[in-house]
Amino acid sequence: MPSTASRGRTSPVAFLLLVASIAFSAIACRPPTPAPDGPPTVVSSWTDTARTVLSTLEWAVPAAKALVAVIVPDPANVLVERALDGVADAAGRFQESLDAYESRGGDRCAAYAAVGGVHSALVGLAQVLADHGVALGRVLERVADAAAAIVDQLVPACDRDAGWRSAGRDGDLRLRAIEATARARGLVLRRDLDGLHPPSGR
Numbered sequence: 001m002p003s004t005a006s007r008g009r010t011s012p013v014a015f016l017l018l019v020a021s022i023a024f025s026a027i028a029c030r031p032p033t034p035a036p037d038g039p040p041t042v043v044s045s046w047t048d049t050a051r052t053v054l055s056t057l058e059w060a061v062p063a064a065k066a067l068v069a070v071i072v073p074d075p076a077n078v079l080v081e082r083a084l085d086g087v088a089d090a091a092g093r094f095q096e097s098l099d100a101y102e103s104r105g106g107d108r109c110a111a112y113a114a115v116g117g118v119h120s121a122l123v124g125l126a127q128v129l130a131d132h133g134v135a136l137g138r139v140l141e142r143v144a145d146a147a148a149a150i151v152d153q154l155v156p157a158c159d160r161d162a163g164w165r166s167a168g169r170d171g172d173l174r175l176r177a178i179e180a181t182a183r184a185r186g187l188v189l190r191r192d193l194d195g196l197h198p199p200s201g202r
Helices: 004-008 012-028 046-071 076-104 108-131 138-158 167-184
Strands: none
Touching: 046 076, 046 108, 046 138, 076 108, 108 138, 108 167, 138 167
């Protein structure tokens, strides 16, 4: 008959089973990647998320430019438009790397670098906008989240030094820090870019 002390301890096998169960539950309960311009959806692969990111930026960048021209006075609007051009350029490089990967079995680490460029460009845009009193807006925030999710998915194969670092978490912290810094300066960021929507017929 086991002693009272032995009954109070968990055996090594039981402990490992418990750890495995907790890990599986954490993975199974992870929320799906949100689509940039809609409610959360289940995404089958990183390339599907990439196509959503690119198709959203295709209409969102011009829409943001048109709005910025109205709400941000000269000469500040020139700086914001340049930042938006930077996002469009980064998206173009990502498009090329994605096309190469899908059509010719290209290097997905090139896509990893390119989508990282998209995410960095969006964070840079958020900073320029905040400097002129405007928030990034929900649509572009979701695009940034989706781009970061792709980075996180491709990290294990493309950046062995990344460890447990998460682009999604780090990017979210950077965006929040931008808004917090603006608030600390007494700025209430305008939310005009929350209203971005695709043109009719898309």
